[in-house]
Amino acid sequence: MESETHAKDSKIVRRKLSEQVLERLHDMIRKHELTPGEFMPSERALMERFGVGRPAVREALQSLHNSGLITISHGERAKVNELNAASVLSKSDELARLVLDSAPANLDHLKHARQMFELGMVRVAAENATPEDIAELRRLIRTQRGQLGNAPAFIATDMAYHRKLASLANNPIILSVSDAMLGWLFEYHVSLLHRSGSEDVTLAEHAKIVDHIEDNDVEGAVEEMRRHLQRSRIAFEKRE
16 A cells, blocks of 8 residues: 555646646746746747747636736737735735635634734834824824715725824835725625714724824823724624
8 A cells, every 4th residue: 555655645746738838938037037027938938938839828828817917918928927015915805705704703804914913013103103194194083074974985094094104114014905905894894884873983082092092102102093993893893
């Protein structure tokens, strides 16, 4: 039995030509032989370079397109995309929908993850915020107050407020993760971001958070954000 298992493990698997082409193209992008914004070589040029037929090249290019590394437009040569945290996370939106819909517990996991993330963000904000940042946060609160009665606009400004807090970490990955989580909540479970009748409470809580940030009161800002998110979670659970 052991010899049979060893024999199976030793078999050489012939790889598809398209997979080998895809690996070569990945290397070209990784080594900056192909740079963001640049057109990909033509199909014929790639066929000649790798010594393969058109089907293998087209399948490899389609795989790159599906993964977001290039964009294929009708009538044009494929173009290399710029890679950043935002572009990578945007590709996970469909998976996020499946995860959130697959089991109720996954929404609880998302709420918990958001709470941990936001508490970390507000801590950094209280340490890093400049007078200009404080002014922008207060401007967003005034804008949001002016949108009472217009739920979509109120929610959009609410998200902008939290996005501003995330931006104070000066970390594009943190900002992109914040955008992704807020986007998932907005698209699939908007009740977690807004409940009709609680707008004044939301505005008051936002203002208190900014007060703590302005005073560089890290623990006060964290505790106020904790209460803000906990109230939202309890309100959502009562509606379920």
